[in-house]
Amino acid sequence: xxxxxxxxxxxxxxxxxxxxxxxxxxxxxxxxxxxxxxxxxxxxxxxxxxxxxxxxxxxxxxxxxxxxxxxxxxxxxxxxxxxxxxxxxxxxxxxxxxxxxxxxxxxxxxxxxxxxxxxxxxxxxxxxxxxxxxxxxxxxxxxxxxxxxxxxxxxxxxxxxxxxxxxxxxxxxxxxxxxxxxxxxxxxxxxxxxxxxxxxxxxxxxxxxxxxxxxxxxxx
Ligand SMILES: C[S@@+](CC[C@H](N)C(=O)[O-])C[C@H]1O[C@@H](n2cnc3c(N)ncnc32)[C@H](O)[C@@H]1O
Numbered sequence: 236x237x238x239x240x241x242x243x244x245x246x247x248x249x250x251x252x253x254x255x256x257x258x259x260x261x262x263x264x265x266x267x268x269x270x271x272x273x274x275x276x277x278x279x280x281x282x283x284x285x286x287x288x289x290x291x292x293x294x295x296x297x298x299x300x301x302x303x304x305x306x307x308x309x310x311x312x313x314x315x316x317x318x319x320x321x322x323x324x325x326x327x328x329x330x331x332x333x334x335x336x337x338x339x340x341x342x343x344x345x346x347x348x349x350x351x352x353x354x355x356x357x358x359x360x361x362x363x364x365x366x367x368x369x370x371x372x373x374x375x376x377x378x379x380x381x382x383x384x385x386x387x388x389x390x391x392x393x394x395x396x397x398x399x400x401x402x403x404x405x406x407x408x409x410x411x412x413x414x415x416x417x418x419x420x421x422x423x424x425x426x427x428x429x430x431x432x433x434x435x436x437x438x439x440x441x442x443x444x445x446x447x448x449x450x451x452x453x454x455x
Contacts, residue, residue, distance in 0.1 A: 259284060265308060275416070275446035276308055282412050282452075283312035286384050291410035293382040294319060298372055298399045299390035299416075301347050303355035309387060310359045316384065318359075321368045321375055324350055328371050331394045340393050340425030373398045382406050389416040393425030400433040407455045415441075419449025 256263060256277060267276040285291075296319040297306045303320070310318050325348050332343035352367045359365055368375045372395050383406055388399040396415060403413060417426040430451050434441055441451045 256281070264311060272305075272446055274444060275305075275414075275450055278444055278446070278450070278452070279308055279312055279414070282385065286313075286410065286412070289410045291384040291408050293384040293406075293408045293411060295385040296321065296383055296403065297387040297389065298322075298395060298403075299388065300324075300350075300355055301389075302350045303358045305387060305389060305416075306355065307358040307360070309385070310361050310364060313385065314361055314364070316364065317381070318361075318365045319368055319379070319381075320352075320355060320365055321372050322350075323371055324352055324355075324369050327392060330371070331392045334394050335392055335425055338393065338425065338428075340428065341391070341423045343392060345391070373402060376402060382408050384408050384411045386411075386413045387416065388413065391417055391423045391426065393429045396426050396429035397433055400429065404433070404437065404439065404453070404455075407453075409455055411455050413453040415451040415453070417448045418443055418451035 259281070264280055265276050267273045294317040295309055295313045297309060298321040300306050300320045300322040306318065306320055326346055327343050335341045335343040352369060356362045356365060356367070368379070372390070383403055386399070386403045386407065388396055388403070390396055390399065400413070407413060415426065415430050417423045418430055420426060430441065433439065434453070439453060441453045444450050444452055
């Protein structure tokens with residue numbers, strides 16, 4: 236499609252999507268180009284509003300932070316909550332990649348090592364709310380005692396996604412939400428398998444949403 240036609244299309248659809256955000260009844264927190272995760276970020280904004288309105292207790296957390304591009308929106312959407320940031324900050328672990336290879340979920344070769352905690356904290360509007368949990372998940376949970384209002388699982392691979400659900404779902408407050416990114420990403424088939432394994436076992440319903448690569452949303 237010609238560039239001008241693409242722009243017209245996106246502008247037209249941005250208008251339609253913005254209409255659906257009028258329920259907020261206030262200025263938007265985030266303006267995200269429609270083709271760059273608009274649905275994911277706008278869903279986060281609407282869900283943060285529900286959590287605030289219902290005074291849902293607990294912290295927020297992301298497993299799979301990389302350079303903090305989604306975490307920075309979480310930090311802004313929940314200005315009064317602690318934000319735990321779980322990552323090796325060195326990329327995938329061989330332990331998890333072996334499981335990917337054995338089950339043909341993904342090659343696990345994508346490199347996420349060009350990051351560090353300082354770079355992530357520099358992006359945050361409220362860095363004092365952030366607690367960096369560097370290391371292999373779930374080992375990095377050691378000593379943590381908290382409950383959660385919102386969790387983003389974005390670790391791409393079967394094992395950390397399954398472990399993340401197993402840890403966070405029982406500690407999710409009533410009225411809280413979990414986002415699992417890449418649910419419909421065919422390049423990382425382990426994500427859908429981990430979500431369906433955990434949710435079928437525990438009888439947990441979820442809703443897939445249509446952001447790029449797909450997010451599954453669990454509500455409690
Ligand atoms: C797709 S990236 C995260 C993207 C990020 N949420 C964003 O907004 O750009 C996946 C991240 O998961 C992390 N990760 C995967 N398995 C992990 C594990 N078992 N423990 C800790 N971090 C892990 C990787 O290091 C990588 O940074």
